[in-house]
Amino acid sequence: MSLEYGTLLSLLCLAAGYAFGNFLAAEVVARCLAGTGIRNIGNGRASMDNIKKNFGKNAMFAVAAGDILTTVLACWFCYRLAAPELEHTAILYGGIGVIAGHTWPVWLRHGGGRATVMVCTWLILYLPVTGLLCCLAGAVVTAGIGATWGCLLIPCLAVPVAWLQFGMQSGLAAFAAAILLFWQYRKDKACRKNP
Template identity: 50%
Template sequence: HTALLYAGAGAISGHNYSLWHKGWGGKGVAVTCTWLILYLPVTGALCCLAGGLAVLGLGYLPLGAVLIPTLAVPIAWVQYGPESGIILLLAAAMMFWRHKNGLHRIFLGQEKQFFRPKS
């Protein structure tokens, strides 16, 4: 389980901050979801589902992206101990950092909403 924890953390770090692209990469949502489902099968899938429902309900992609790993932190901490909780907390912090501009635009009311009719 420890190997999966650190392999997943490395995968999302590498996806977010690719050495091939001089530290720039994607925002790692798909990789994070995959890692959570592999590491915490049932609860990881539920966290991804909750993030997806938040996006569908509110229309903000950055909110769902940050919500997914954040919901998994306490579950990992309780199930597998502090080491697991801290690594998932770092993953949530990384996701927050990658989506900070979008979250700021949500706060300002300037972020584009998906799945919403044009008004």
């Protein structure tokens, strides 16, 4: 496989993942339960927190299930699209694309919600054992210190793990996921200070 063809396939996987990431489960739940878009509910953010505050835990779990399904479908599609050439790397690019699409959906001005569930799903698909261990470590920190620190720890732990398992490209992708989550939490914190 030539470098140009590999780069083209990688960009296609990023674009496909981004397209999948633009599907926001919070928008679907808001429309089903309130008959209006997420922009008109609570703080207007497409987040599980906003859905939970306005519709309860069952609705929040529906959003989480939708985010998991979106990530699985995006990674599966990218793997089917480019697996013979890119092999496991197709999941890498599809996952980063879906996280970016969830963070910056084309059609929602305020941006999407936090992509923590998507990051965990992607890590488990890409790094089955070690990704699961990173997510479990984040869950332990969440239980002990709080959700913000636990959710931010997950991609940070994944950076050296991905680097050691699959090389620099994987480590940089995990670093990009960490940057996206840090950006989301910083933005959420600013929104809470200036409603």
